[in-house]
Amino acid sequence: MRSALPKNAFVYLLIFVASIALFYSFFAAPDNAEDISLSQVARLVKEGRVADLSLTNDGIIRLTTFEGKRYISRKEPNLGFSETMINLGATPEQIANIDEFKVLRPSMWENWGIVLIQIVPLLLIGLFLVFMLRQAQSGNNQALSFGKSRARMFTGDRPASTFDDVAGADEAKQELQEVVEFLKDPERFTALGARIPKGLLLVGAPGTGKTLMARAVAGEAGVPFFSISGSEFVEMFVGVGASRVRDLFDQAKRNSPCIVFVDEIDAVGRQRGAGLGGSHDEREQTLNQILVEMDGFDTDTKVIVLAATNRPDILDPALLRPGRFDRRVIIDRPDRRGREAILGVHVRGKPLGPDVDIPTLAKQTPGFTGADIENLVNEAAILAARRNKKMINMEEFQEAVERLIAGPERRSRLISEKEKEIIAYHEAGHALVMLNLENADPVHKVSIVARGMMGGYTLSLPEDDQTLQSKAKFEDELAGLLGGRAAEEIRFGDITTGASNDLRQATRLARAMVTEYGMAESLGQRTFGQKEELIFLGREIAEQRDYSEEVATLIDREIKGLIDKAYERAMQILQAQRDKLDAIANLLVEKETIENEELLAIVKGEVKLASA
Ligand code: ADP
Numbered sequence: 001m002r003s004a005l006p007k008n009a010f011v012y013l014l015i016f017v018a019s020i021a022l023f024y025s026f027f028a029a030p031d032n033a034e035d036i037s038l039s040q041v042a043r044l045v046k047e048g049r050v051a052d053l054s055l056t057n058d059g060i061i062r063l064t065t066f067e068g069k070r071y072i073s074r075k076e077p078n079l080g081f082s083e084t085m086i087n088l089g090a091t092p093e094q095i096a097n098i099d100e101f102k103v104l105r106p107s108m109w110e111n112w113g114i115v116l117i118q119i120v121p122l123l124l125i126g127l128f129l130v131f132m133l134r135q136a137q138s139g140n141n142q143a144l145s146f147g148k149s150r151a152r153m154f155t156g157d158r159p160a161s162t163f164d165d166v167a168g169a170d171e172a173k174q175e176l177q178e179v180v181e182f183l184k185d186p187e188r189f190t191a192l193g194a195r196i197p198k199g200l201l202l203v204g205a206p207g208t209g210k211t212l213m214a215r216a217v218a219g220e221a222g223v224p225f226f227s228i229s230g231s232e233f234v235e236m237f238v239g240v241g242a243s244r245v246r247d248l249f250d251q252a253k254r255n256s257p258c259i260v261f262v263d264e265i266d267a268v269g270r271q272r273g274a275g276l277g278g279s280h281d282e283r284e285q286t287l288n289q290i291l292v293e294m295d296g297f298d299t300d301t302k303v304i305v306l307a308a309t310n311r312p313d314i315l316d317p318a319l320l321r322p323g324r325f326d327r328r329v330i331i332d333r334p335d336r337r338g339r340e341a342i343l344g345v346h347v348r349g350k351p352l353g354p355d356v357d358i359p360t361l362a363k364q365t366p367g368f369t370g371a372d373i374e375n376l377v378n379e380a381a382i383l384a385a386r387r388n389k390k391m392i393n394m395e396e397f398q399e400a401v402e403r404l405i406a407g408p409e410r411r412s413r414l415i416s417e418k419e420k421e422i423i424a425y426h427e428a429g430h431a432l433v434m435l436n437l438e439n440a441d442p443v444h445k446v447s448i449v450a451r452g453m454m455g456g457y458t459l460s461l462p463e464d465d466q467t468l469q470s471k472a473k474f475e476d477e478l479a480g481l482l483g484g485r486a487a488e489e490i491r492f493g494d495i496t497t498g499a500s501n502d503l504r505q506a507t508r509l510a511r512a513m514v515t516e517y518g519m520a521e522s523l524g525q526r527t528f529g530q531k532e533e534l535i536f537l538g539r540e541i542a543e544q545r546d547y548s549e550e551v552a553t554l555i556d557r558e559i560k561g562l563i564d565k566a567y568e569r570a571m572q573i574l575q576a577q578r579d580k581l582d583a584i585a586n587l588l589v590e591k592e593t594i595e596n597e598e599l600l601a602i603v604k605g606e607v608k609l610a611s612a
């Protein structure tokens with residue numbers, strides 16, 4: 001992908017300068033001719049001593065005498081050489097006696113020399129400027145030229161990796177399978193008029209394998225892979241980013257079916273106008289260009305755009321609109337089983353000692369991403385090599401784990417056994433409460449693997465799209481949100497900061513019930529406060545109070561009432577089913593992720609409970 005141009009340009013320049021030097025030494029050799037006046041020339045002519053004489057059209061006279069002495073002189077501009085000589089007393093015969101009389105029509109070499117002398121510095125300055133520009137544009141050492149010529153750099157490679165190289169992440173693979181099918185045989189889909197998503201957003205923490213996954217999709221389908229990274233555009237000149245995006249898509253369309261991958265799209269795709277100090281023009285133009293390109297796809301454009309980000313929350317909403325990146329594929333941090341599988345991929349082909357126990361290693365590395373695990377295996381291999389071993393043993397792996405865990409950025413992500421238990425109870429609390437409430441959304445998955453800022457998560461999805469929500473539903477939702485904290489209190493008699501996000505959500509929901517939906521009896525059927533909203537951004541800007549202090553107190557009391565009641569319900573459910581709470585929490589500590597079926601089995605009492 002990297003252009004070899006700049007190095008070559010330097011070589012060319014050197015050759016160029018060298019040849020000019022040679023040139024001079026051949027044709028413009030310094031002549032040690034003596035400068036004489038025209039009358040002295042005339043005297044030499046009259047004396048018949050001139051052996052040969054040359055005259056250039058710009059009036060330079062060179063002559064050599066029979067003794068071999070060389071002279072140079074200058075002719076008067078508007079008078080011929082012969083006339084001048086005659087004026088100075090020479091006769092035509094004497095002139096004709098000159099052995100060799102040459103008139104050099106354009107005195108080519110001399111003129112060339114002058115031209116070159118004037119041009120070379122200009123050329124040098126020009127080249128220098130071009131180099132400076134390149135340097136400035138690329139920031140790193142990637143070469144870059146303006147617009148068109150850059151296009152050559154986007155040669156889509158055909159990745160060799162397939163889904164087999166991406167361990168775990170089965171859900172994501174399933175979602176991307178459709179894309180693979182389409183790219184393999186687009187006509188099958190287009191013939192039926194099927195619309196395939198243009199853009200998919202891969203969302204996941206750094207190192208979870210987004211880039212790997214994108215390449216694997218191309219590899220599975222056997223199509224070219226064109227990629228750029230959002231961060232490349234940040235320090236560019238205005239206009240360059242947009243033109244590169246244009247080039248990229250041009251190339252891609254010419255090589256379709258194929259994949260365009262925009263890595264780190266958040267670098268260009270931040271909300272426009274957000275942040276202090278105004279917007280970054282370049283970023284904005286680049287982003288706009290991406291949108292323009294995607295909007296320009298017609299039904300038979302067989303290009304699928306994948307983008308990766310670890311910050312979907314800061315993306316410009318325009319990117320997420322239908323017809324753009326309207327599908328999200330979440331790539332989670334791997335749970336224990338996932339880590340086991342990833343370890344399996346990375347030890348492939350490495351000589352392992354018989355004592356290496358992959359499941360144990362998976363257990364010891366909570367919070368590790370795929371990239372961390374790759375790193376771990378590599379460290380272990382290096383350690384073994386340093387010890388002159390022929391194979392990697394468990395002790396090297398163990399040592400590598402310790403090293404990686406001790407690393408600074410690691411420590412914050414790693415959870416202790418105690419914390420793990422707290423998070424497990426917290427999530428089990430959410431899940432169990434929700435499973436017991438008639439109106440709550442079904443629970444699909446519970447996990448204690450950190451996702452974003454949260455310690456764990458309980459994934460519940462509504463069964464169908466509901467536009468009308470009932471008060472009972474809201475109340476159940478509140479209880480579910482508070483189930484996490486309630487479980488902590490029941491099990492440990494103490495509470496942690498882990499529930500802060502739940503509390504914020506619960507407070508917001510309760511406030512909306514009171515002030516927007518008129519669901520508080522003491523306040524009656526009305527709304528409170530006028531909100532100004534930027535509708536299409538979905539962000540509240542300011543709230544205007546249209547009620548008195550007393551009403552404000554009432555509102556606060558109602559909100560507290562709703563939340564207290566919900567907490568009470570959550571406590572009751574969990575206390576009544578303490579055995580199930582323990583069972584779910586223990587299973588979470590053990591497996592880190594529980595799917596819906598296992599959960600239901602516990603709740604329905606199909607699983608024998610240890611503590612029962
Ligand atoms: P991201 O783009 O999400 O930051 P990468 O795709 O660059 O992560 O992953 C970095 C490396 O980590 C990959 O090259 C691969 O070796 C390893 N890796 C990450 N996830 C997995 C996985 N699920 N299976 C196997 N290896 C993985």
Ligand code: MG
Pocket residue numbers: 210211212263308
């Ligand atoms: Mg990446």
Ligand code: ZN
Pocket residue numbers: 426430484485498499502
């Ligand atoms: Zn919670």
